[in-house]
Amino acid sequence: MNSNEVKVNRRKFLITGMTVSGGLVFGLPTWANYQSDTAENKLGFFIEVKPDNTVVIGSNQPEIGQGIRTVLPMMVAEELDLNWSQVEVVQMPLGIVKTADGFTWKYGGQGVGGSTGTSGNWNFMREVGASARQQFISAAAKVWKVDPASCHSNEGHVIGPQKNQKASYASLITVASQIPLATTKPKLKDPANFKILGKPHNAVAVEDLVTGKAKYGIDTYVDGMKIAMIKRSPYLDGTVRSYDDSEALKILGVVKTTAIKGPQLGKPYNILASGVAVIADNTWAAMQGVAALKIDWDKGPHHKESTASFKAQLNELLQSKGQVVRDDGDFKAKFAAADKQLTRRYDIPFVSHAPLEPQNCFAHVQGDKVRIIVPTQMPSGASRAAAAETDIDRLDISIEMTRVGGGFGRRLSNDYVSEACIISKATGLPIKLMWSREDDIKHDFYRPAGIHEMNAGLNKQGELIAWQHRLASASKYYRRPNLSETEYWKAELYTDDYPANLIADYQVEYHSAQSGMPRGSWRAPAHTANGFVIQSFIDELAHESQQSPLDFQLKLLGDSREIPYENHGGPTFNPGRLAALLQWVATKIAFKQPRPKGRGVGIATHFTFGGYAAHAIEVSVSPEGDLTIHRVIGAIDCGFAVNPRGVEAQMQGGTIDALSTALNLEITVKDGQVVQSNFHDYPLMKQNQAPEMMEVHVVNHGNEPAGVGEIPLPPVAPALTNAIYAATGIRIRRLPIKDQLQVAMKSQTKA
Amino acid sequence: MITFKINAQEVNFDGDPQTPALWVIRDELKLTGTKFGCGIGQCGACSIHLNGQVIRSCVTPIESVAGQSITTIEGLAEDKQLTPVQQAWIKHDVPQCGYCQSGQIMAATDLLHKNPNPSDADIIQAMSNICRCGTYVRIKKAIHDAAEMMSKGAQS
Numbered sequence: 034m035n036s037n038e039v040k041v042n043r044r045k046f047l048i049t050g051m052t053v054s055g056g057l058v059f060g061l062p063t064w065a066n067y068q069s070d071t072a073e074n075k076l077g078f079f080i081e082v083k084p085d086n087t088v089v090i091g092s093n094q095p096e097i098g099q100g101i102r103t104v105l106p107m108m109v110a111e112e113l114d115l116n117w118s119q120v121e122v123v124q125m126p127l128g129i130v131k132t133a134d135g136f137t138w139k140y141g142g143q144g145v146g147g148s149t150g151t152s153g154n155w156n157f158m159r160e161v162g163a164s165a166r167q168q169f170i171s172a173a174a175k176v177w178k179v180d181p182a183s184c185h186s187n188e189g190h191v192i193g194p195q196k197n198q199k200a201s202y203a204s205l206i207t208v209a210s211q212i213p214l215a216t217t218k219p220k221l222k223d224p225a226n227f228k229i230l231g232k233p234h235n236a237v238a239v240e241d242l243v244t245g246k247a248k249y250g251i252d253t254y255v256d257g258m259k260i261a262m263i264k265r266s267p268y269l270d271g272t273v274r275s276y277d278d279s280e281a282l283k284i285l286g287v288v289k290t291t292a293i294k295g296p297q298l299g300k301p302y303n304i305l306a307s308g309v310a311v312i313a314d315n316t317w318a319a320m321q322g323v324a325a326l327k328i329d330w331d332k333g334p335h336h337k338e339s340t341a342s343f344k345a346q347l348n349e350l351l352q353s354k355g356q357v358v359r360d361d362g363d364f365k366a367k368f369a370a371a372d373k374q375l376t377r378r379y380d381i382p383f384v385s386h387a388p389l390e391p392q393n394c395f396a397h398v399q400g401d402k403v404r405i406i407v408p409t410q411m412p413s414g415a416s417r418a419a420a421a422e423t424d425i426d427r428l429d430i431s432i433e434m435t436r437v438g439g440g441f442g443r444r445l446s447n448d449y450v451s452e453a454c455i456i457s458k459a460t461g462l463p464i465k466l467m468w469s470r471e472d473d474i475k476h477d478f479y480r481p482a483g484i485h486e487m488n489a490g491l492n493k494q495g496e497l498i499a500w501q502h503r504l505a506s507a508s509k510y511y512r513r514p515n516l517s518e519t520e521y522w523k524a525e526l527y528t529d530d531y532p533a534n535l536i537a538d539y540q541v542e543y544h545s546a547q548s549g550m551p552r553g554s555w556r557a558p559a560h561t562a563n564g565f566v567i568q569s570f571i572d573e574l575a576h577e578s579q580q581s582p583l584d585f586q587l588k589l590l591g592d593s594r595e596i597p598y599e600n601h602g603g604p605t606f607n608p609g610r611l612a613a614l615l616q617w618v619a620t621k622i623a624f625k626q627p628r629p630k631g632r633g634v635g636i637a638t639h640f641t642f643g644g645y646a647a648h649a650i651e652v653s654v655s656p657e658g659d660l661t662i663h664r665v666i667g668a669i670d671c672g673f674a675v676n677p678r679g680v681e682a683q684m685q686g687g688t689i690d691a692l693s694t695a696l697n698l699e700i701t702v703k704d705g706q707v708v709q710s711n712f713h714d715y716p717l718m719k720q721n722q723a724p725e726m727m728e729v730h731v732v733n734h735g736n737e738p739a740g741v742g743e744i745p746l747p748p749v750a751p752a753l754t755n756a757i758y759a760a761t762g763i764r765i766r767r768l769p770i771k772d773q774l775q776v777a778m779k780s781q782t783k784a
Numbered sequence: 785m786i787t788f789k790i791n792a793q794e795v796n797f798d799g800d801p802q803t804p805a806l807w808v809i810r811d812e813l814k815l816t817g818t819k820f821g822c823g824i825g826q827c828g829a830c831s832i833h834l835n836g837q838v839i840r841s842c843v844t845p846i847e848s849v850a851g852q853s854i855t856t857i858e859g860l861a862e863d864k865q866l867t868p869v870q871q872a873w874i875k876h877d878v879p880q881c882g883y884c885q886s887g888q889i890m891a892a893t894d895l896l897h898k899n900p901n902p903s904d905a906d907i908i909q910a911m912s913n914i915c916r917c918g919t920y921v922r923i924k925k926a927i928h929d930a931a932e933m934m935s936k937g938a939q940s
Binding site for chain 2: 097098099100235236239240242243244245246247248249251252254260285286315316317318320387388389390391436437438439440441469470471678682683685686687688689690693711712713717718719720721723725727
């Protein structure tokens with residue numbers, strides 16, 4: 034430290050107006066000042082300048098592979114006027130502070146879900162950078178005794194009015210940290226002058242990822258730490274009646290066991306299952322210990338549930354009238370009077386998230402303090418979970434976030450944090466809880482399964498005049514506090530989804546089914562089901578009325594205009610932006626060009642969480658039913674693409690995820706137990722099933738970013754099955770596709 | 785006591801000889817670049833080189849590597865000079881969550897040792913590692929690029 038530097042209470046940036054206590058919060062942070070002390074060479078919470086003028090930018094959001102750790106610092110760097118090569122990025126921990134009525138964020142809202150990480154921090158992060166830049170300019174002006182208006186910044190330096198007046202941010206940091214923060218929001222750059230934003234960038238720390246240096250939660254090794262693994266009830270809501278750990282304790286390295294009480298029946302989950310934990314010196318011993326446990330299970334209330342019994346329940350529900358959740362005009366009358374009527378049912382399976390890094394959590398419950406190191410999408414949820422299990426004040430619970438080996442919605446839940454705290458509290462040991470892949474596949478908050486019935490009427494001109502969407506499913510909204518069953522539909526059906534508001538006589542109906550399967554959010558939640566159903570049905574309607582699926586849908590979507598959209602991703606939706614993408618992919622793949630028998634093209638489009646996407650897919654199907662995906666053209670319009678290279682990556686990866694799921698993935702239940710267990714029977718796509726060619730087009734629209742992570746998925750499955758129909762005349766209405774083509778081609782040959 | 789080499793260093797292990805090499809590498813040697821994904825040799829996140837050949841360390845008992853030589857992702861770059869495969873991975877910005885990429889790079893490196901100029905079909909056949917984020921498009925491009933870098937390096 035230089036002798037002329039003065040220790041002061043530094044200024045901090047603080048966000049007010051948001052509470053940490055209420056579930057998923059995705060609002061925009063508001064800007065405010067906050068006085069507190071902080072470390073040397075820092076300007077607020079997010080910015081530190083090293084003596085060599087390297088600027089270290091804190092990233093407050095969990096990095097799950099979506100690229101947020103690159104995008105947010107880009108925003109700060111742009112407004113702080115840095116050269117990107119002088120930037121380093123550090124992961125920030127969870128920050129919360131106490132208020133009169135609970136807690137609020139210290140570093141802005143933290144948590145990633147709903148594709149809001151980029152859009153939700155767009156103003157906030159730029160304001161952090163712009164305010165800091167203003168402080169450096171004010172500091173230089175003070176040192177040089179000149180008017181701040183006569184100074185400007187350039188790539189980490191302030192330039193003064195006189196010749197050779199140039200000072201690095203590093204030389205100004207001490208003075209800058211004493212300059213009072215402006216009480217008004219800083220002026221942000223004109224997007225026309227962006228040097229970093231909107232330009233393609235590699236992911237931050239890509240070097241660490243190719244050399245094995247990047248640290249994930251599973252890479253946590255703390256001195257004295259033990260490894261814990263749990264044998265959980267294989268029966269949904271089953272419980273441990275008694276257990277014998279004598280064989281487990283004989284295994285070299287096994288230290289002890291402890292029983293884990295399961296979640297309360299019908300109540301919100303803290304953890305997923307009752308079981309027995311084995312604590313060991315190393316992972317291998319823990320794995321063997323778990324295998325050696327002898328447990329007598331109470332099979333619980335769902336031991337008769339199977340996939341067949343669940344589907345029978347859904348079909349039974351669809352025999353009666355359900356809860357009408359949207360009712361425009363008079364669907365019944367218009368449908369009855371239609372020139373052509375079409376009714377179709379589509380079947381959506383449960384699927385598992387299966388992030389490649391299995392769930393894990395380090396916890397040390399030590400007296401009145403807790404230390405947590407965890408890969409999670411929701412660090413505030415981790416803090417609440419730890420507090421609930423330990424009764425320790427949340428301010429005494431530290432939540433350190435690591436890089437996350439995939440999220441996909443699984444890590445919105447923090448059940449593994451609760452488990453780790455229960456075990457550490459019971460044993461007094463610092464432990465890293467490890468899940469095996471089998472644990473992960475068999476104990477998940479699965480994407481809900483359901484059966485959709487679609488009814489529509491066309492007039493003589495082939496125009497859509499009546500639309501009804503009926504769904505029976507087991508909603509992910511259940512076992513939640515203060516939520517009645519009449520609200521369950523809200524997680525399953527987004528009533529403003531296209532084609533709502535474009536058809537006057539429009540009805541949506543829901544039937545709530547019962548299941549012991551735990552359910553949760555799976556990347557683009559209900560949009561993956563509804564996008565498939567709606568885009569398949571529109572394709573069927575076009576074919577049934579001898580119209581081109583492209584022309585039929587372009588007509589339905591119409592021109593560019595904003596229409597109301599009150600679900601997440603609103604407040605408006607522009608059908609013309611979908612039409613533009615659909616037209617683009619269709620042209621690119623030569624949709625209207627005839628193909629030989631056995632080869633076909635399908636198209637689909639969907640609006641998800643504020644972003645627009647469309648896909649065109651070309652496939653061929655052999656006489657034996659073997660499918661080849663020759664070409665995928667994808668287009669995405671997520672507003673202003675902050676990092677086009679990252680958007681392209683999400684589009685490529687999201688497309689693969691959706692293809693993988695549509696082709697192969699399904700979780701089934703037998704005797705109240707999940708059937709699948711690992712990648713041999715839950716076969717995620719490998720390179721050999723990936724499309725031969727994929728081309729991705731990123732459309733920029735306006736100056737505001739929308740989300741990206743989930744938007745690519747919904748159009749993919751229907752574009753694929755629409756292509757299969759074009760190639761073969763076989764309509765896939767049940768996911769996954771699996772061997773349906775082989776079976777159908779065989780029966781076609783017989784016929 | 786089992787003795788073997790890892791990244792050119794000789795090490796000893798005196799635990800259960802049936803312990804999969806993966807857990808010796810991670811828990812004992814703290815080389816955490818090699819990942820655990822499935823434990824049944826399906827996903828390839830645990831891929832390492834044994835005497836220069838790619839293997840899946842989660843299903844390889846440590847006693848079977850006695851007296852032999854292991855290379856992990858940490859030992860791939862000699863003298864901190866990144867290999868063409870690692871350089872190509874950076875150039876194409878391949879990783880998303882990145883968790884599988886150590887294994888992908890070990891598998892790709894093995895492929896290029898055996899076949900310096902692989903076709904798409906060769907890549908598809910050799911690369912059976914799972915990427916949950918679906919980075920397959922960029923992996924394929926990066927392997928072709930690394931092959932080109934290596935052939936140029938060999939010529940010069």
